[in-house]
Amino acid sequence: xxxxxxxxxxxxxxxxxxxxxxxxxxxxxxxxxxxxxxxxxxxxxxxxxxxxxxxxxxxxxxxxxxxxxxxxxxxxxxxxxxxxxxxxxxxxxxxxxxxxxxxxxxxxxxxxxxxxxxxxxxxxxxxxxxxxxxxxxxxxxxxxxxxxxxxxxxxxxxxxxxxxxxxxxxxxxxxxxxxxxxxxxxxxxxxxxxxxxxxxxxxxxxxxxxxxxxxxxxxxxxxxxxxxxxxxxxxxxxxxxxxxxxxxxxxxxxxxxxxxxxxxxxxxxxxxxxxxxxxxxxxxxxxxxxxxxxxxxxxxxxxxxxxxxxxxxxxxxxxxxxxxxxxxxxxxxxxxxxxxxxxxxxxxxxxxxxxxxxxxxxxxxxxxxxxxxxxxxxxxxxxxxxxxxxxxxxxxxxxxxxxxxxxxxxxxxxxxxxxxxxxxxxxxxxxxxxxxxxxxxxxxxxxxxxxxxxxxxxx
Numbered sequence: 001x002x003x004x005x006x007x008x009x010x011x012x013x014x015x016x017x018x019x020x021x022x023x024x025x026x027x028x029x030x031x032x033x034x035x036x037x038x039x040x041x042x043x044x045x046x047x048x049x050x051x052x053x054x055x056x057x058x059x060x061x062x063x064x065x066x067x068x069x070x071x072x073x074x075x076x077x078x079x080x081x082x083x084x085x086x087x088x089x090x091x092x093x094x095x096x097x098x099x100x101x102x103x104x105x106x107x108x109x110x111x112x113x114x115x116x117x118x119x120x121x122x123x124x125x126x127x128x129x130x131x132x133x134x135x136x137x138x139x140x141x142x143x144x145x146x147x148x149x150x151x152x153x154x155x156x157x158x159x160x161x162x163x164x165x166x167x168x169x170x171x172x173x174x175x176x177x178x179x180x181x182x183x184x185x186x187x188x189x190x191x192x193x194x195x196x197x198x199x200x201x202x203x204x205x206x207x208x209x210x211x212x213x214x215x216x217x218x219x220x221x222x223x224x225x226x227x228x229x230x231x232x233x234x235x236x237x238x239x240x241x242x243x244x245x246x247x248x249x250x251x252x253x254x255x256x257x258x259x260x261x262x263x264x265x266x267x268x269x270x271x272x273x274x275x276x277x278x279x280x281x282x283x284x285x286x287x288x289x290x291x292x293x294x295x296x297x298x299x300x301x302x303x304x305x306x307x308x309x310x311x312x313x314x315x316x317x318x319x320x321x322x323x324x325x326x327x328x329x330x331x332x333x334x335x336x337x338x339x340x341x342x343x344x345x346x347x348x349x350x351x352x353x354x355x356x357x358x359x360x361x362x363x364x365x366x367x368x369x370x371x372x373x374x375x376x377x378x379x380x381x382x383x384x385x386x387x388x389x390x391x392x393x394x395x396x397x398x399x400x401x402x403x404x405x406x407x408x409x410x411x412x413x414x415x416x417x418x419x420x421x422x423x424x425x426x427x428x429x430x431x432x433x434x435x436x437x438x439x440x441x442x443x444x445x446x447x448x449x450x451x452x453x454x455x456x457x458x459x
Contacts, residue, residue, distance in 0.1 A: 026066035027074060028101050029081075029128070030108065032092040035308065035354065036333035037120055039109040041065075041101050042093070049086025056105035057418070066098055075133050082130045092127045114436050131187040162195035163221055167229045176231075177205035192221050197234065201289055204233070218290055237291040246284065246293055248272035259286045259293070262355060264344050267323050268298045283323040285347035296347035298323070304352060307343060308332055320345050320352060384426055388412075388433055401426040406439070 029042040031053055040053030042065045054064065067077050074095070082088055096104050112120055165180065173179065183189040188198035201216035218234040240259060242251045249269050251259075258266045263286045270279040281298040303320045305312060309332035312320075319326045325344040333339055342355045384401045386393055389412055397407040401424070410421035422437045 026068065026098045027095050028064050028066055028098045030094040030096055030101065030105050032094070032108075032112075032123065032127075033333075034090055034092060036335055037112050038333070038335045039105045039112065041105055045081065045084050049084060051085070051091060056102055056109060064098060064101060067095075078128060078130070078133050082133075088130070092124055094126060095128050110437065114438065129187055131184065131190050134190070161193045163193050163229060165189075165193065168192075168221065169229065169231065172231050175207070176233075178202070188219065192219060196220070197287075201236070218287070234287070234290050234292050236289070240286055240291050240293050246271070247274065247282075247295060249284075255284075259284070262325070262344070263288050263348075264323065264325075264346055266325060266344070271295055283345065283347045285349075287348050294348040296350065300350070301345050302351070303345070307352070308339075325355065385433075388424055397424075406436075408439075 031040045031042050031051055032038075033040070039056060040051070041056060042051065042053050043063055044052045044065060046052050067074055078093075085091070094104075094108075108123075112123075168180075170180065173183075180189060183192070183198075183202075186198070186200070186202055188200070188202055191197065191199055197218045197220045200218075202219055203214060203216055204219075206213040206215075215235060217236070220232045220234065221229055222232055224230050240256075242256050249271055251265075255265050255267075258264060265284040268281050268283055271282045272278070273280050282295045283298060283301065284293055284295050286292070287294055298321070301321050301323075303312065303317050307328060310328055310330065316326055316328070320343070323345060325342050327340065327342045329340045330338050331341065343352050344355055345351070346353045384393075384398050386398070388409060391409065391412055393401075393407075393409075397409065400407040404425075406423045406425045408421070409424050410419075412420050412422075414420060420437075422435055423439055425434045425436075426432075427434055
């Protein structure tokens with residue numbers, strides 16, 4: 001890897017970390033903006049809690065954040081750094097050394113340009129986990145029981161924890177082959193204590209006599225009627241149960257299709273409270289990991305004032321509060337480019353999400369069984385547009401796209417004025433272009449010739 005020969009890394013590090021003069025290099029953070037899927041190198045946190053970063057190809061990349069490479073220094077720093085962010089869930093962070101930051105950021109951005117949303121989401125396996133960092137800090141710090149109690153209660157107030165670790169029935173957890181340490185490693189303990197489901201599927205084991213059953217589930221904690229904290233198990237279902245009334249609600253064909261295709265039912269309905277028999281206006285979503293149906297009182301719907309630079313008017317807020325999808329134009333990405341997208345409130349996640357074309361855990365046969373005679377959505381536009389990212393397409397390019405082939409295109413310009421080129425194809429099922437820096441035909445041929453080849457990137 002090339003470095004600046006005129007730069008003295010040891011001197012630079014001493015200026016930033018005078019307390020450790022023996023260290024000659026530092027770590028830094030790469031940031032992935034989850035919405036715009038753009039990569040930056042972190043410089044600092046702005047006073048308003050937003051991220052200050054530089055682009056991977058910027059000339060002033062030497063002004064990046066520098067962190068002592070000692071493990072205990074990093075964990076304390078990252079905990080403080082993360083908790084200063086206004087919306088930390090909007091970002092994913094990766095730890096790299098300062099000298100490989102620029103090259104790794106460029107490789108990572110090129111990788112993201114070529115892969116699917118699912119593959120981008122899998123990058124989180126390589127990211128810095130705030131839960132793991134916090135668990136490491138807890139192991140580093142040794143306090144008396146009284147000090148621990150004070151810290152726990154202070155942490156509960158700061159992080160809005162709903163339950164204490166000692167309230168959890170660890171005997172029940174052990175019967176599921178789970179421990180506190182294992183839940184921490186799986187990043188499941190903190191969401192449980194905050195009153196949420198585990199963010200991912202957790203493997204559990206049942207012992208039924210001589211038979212041992214292992215299954216993947218989501219877990220949650222809830223207080224029962226006598227104040228006892230119960231462990232709730234949310235298993236994977238083949239499909240949602242639309243045949244049984246859901247708190248008094250009978251699903252229409254349109255309701256079913258919305259939940260299967262999008263994950264949100266798309267309207268407010270009155271559900272019967274089983275304790276009081278009251279009618280409660282609510283929205284319903286599908287847990288995309290387990291296919292469980294989740295309801296939330298409409299009064300608990302929280303709609304942001306601004307989404308990606310667009311200030312919502314009253315009609316737009318009303319649309320989202322009614323559980324309906326909202327198409328927003330001219331939003332501003334982190335890169336500063338304009339984009340359009342559909343957003344909708346999700347009852348399971350409890351926030352407004354961007355909608356993607358995915359049917360997690362729902363097979364096509366199941367979907368067809370619930371299709372109404374007339375679709376409620378407008379079919380995608382299958383006409384090939386005359387331009388791609390502002391560049392007019394030649395007739396031969398359009399003809400190749402119509403034939404289902406990829407077409408080479410050059411002369412494209414990114415937001416920084418940098419020229420680039422690649423291959424485009426048109427997916428008629430969704431009415432959208434797909435872009436790749438590599439020739440798909442050559443890549444497929446290479447994989448067929450050597451199936452062991454993958455599009456891996458150094459992380």
